[in-house]
Amino acid sequence: MFKQLGASGFNDGFGGQGLGDPGIALSGRLDPLLALEGIGARRSFSRDQEIYADGDPSDSWYKVVLGTIRVSKLLADGRRYIGEFCFSGDCFGLDTANERVFSAEAVCDVVVMRYSRRATERLINENAQLARCLYDMTLRDLAHAQTHMMLLGRMTAAERVASFLLDVSERRDATRVLDLPMSRHDIADYLGLTVETVSRVMSAFKRDGTIGIPTPHRIELRDRAALGTIGEA
Amino acid sequence: MFKQLGASGFNDGFGGQGLGDPGIALSGRLDPLLALEGIGARRSFSRDQEIYADGDPSDSWYKVVLGTIRVSKLLADGRRYIGEFCFSGDCFGLDTANERVFSAEAVCDVVVMRYSRRATERLINENAQLARCLYDMTLRDLAHAQTHMMLLGRMTAAERVASFLLDVSERRDATRVLDLPMSRHDIADYLGLTVETVSRVMSAFKRDGTIGIPTPHRIELRDRAALGTIGEA
């Protein structure tokens, strides 16, 4: 659920204006992140392996070290919904409930750090900045959710795919060639579409030269501007 | 954005397991909420009046005292998306950004409390429980967003309307007769549908006796169970 813990320039989560007393722990601006290193346990998962399952006790959270994971939920009738993809540096699994409401799986082989909730609590007592940091991540997630709801509620298939490609390229710092580790099915479940529609839209983008598709998991962004203005024309 | 500040039984926002030190301020379990009363300013708005606009400086947050508000965003091409409705007791407007990304309007005549960000910061320094409380609300919001994304991405029109009616009835403690202050258009923009579809689905529910519609803004829930199982049959 949480993104980019430890990434560049986190603000204080209250609009960057300092919700807490900035004097309390000015020195420890990055300490909480370093401190976490001490309590995290490195774990590896292979493709499609479950990191945690819907219904599991929710007693820890994770940070992706390497690879890509998806947070998803399967409905009784087979419909699947993917809440988010997390890449290197992204955090996930910090829930409000005691039980997992979603499951998390490895999209490809991944390495993650697992932080137990109990240890995190202890750290928070020692360093108030960590709480701020976690809060900030939650607000980021909320902002992401807002954007995504707009996408799901009001955007066309082409707009959804275009904004997905742009979003992933920004998060992965891929200016021109984009690596898409997840399957078309994953993308479809993330965008509220079907595999076929995702495939068709991508083929259409390829046809009019907006993107190139050297391999299904490698997208060449030939015209970012065009992708950004889909639906405005 | 935030719900039910000061409502019954808030947990500590870290899965109810005590992220912080429960011993620090056990005494002040409800103090932060009471303390807020001191810094809040009461304000009234009439129907369709703007509480804040997309682009305004984001220097405060609100709690609904009486009435209903909607948090929405208007796209350049006229498409509108409603992020949430807030009823008495719900909080909204606590953003991560310095500028509003959404606007908030009164659905009907409302009274809200406005809390300045700066004053909230001060309070947080005096009472750590308030931070916990705000964090908890954010996590609630995130959970709500997750549910809503599932609805927007994978549910049929009938399922969306049914789950909307049940959701509102729970939040407003309306067992049998439900007051819907917002217009069909608002509901449509919240559910990612059109006015006509919302209207048609409601008429269909009425036809098969699931609900009654004495007036457009008054819904009688005749068969809650049926509403809950729409789409499972």
Added chain:
DNA sequence: CGCCAGTTTGACCAAGATCAACGCAAGTGG
């Protein structure tokens, strides 16, 4: 080489959008 999983493409279908009336109650002004 042939299988297998994932992807693409095509033909057809249906849910919901769009376009267009119509209904209805609450103002509004003569």
Added chain:
DNA sequence: CCACTTGCGTTGATCTTGGTCAAACTGGCG
């Protein structure tokens, strides 16, 4: 007090987008 307007809501006819079903393609891999 009653036409007339106005703003919603409902209903119907038709169209479009994206879903469904089915088949063909592609690149590993045993």
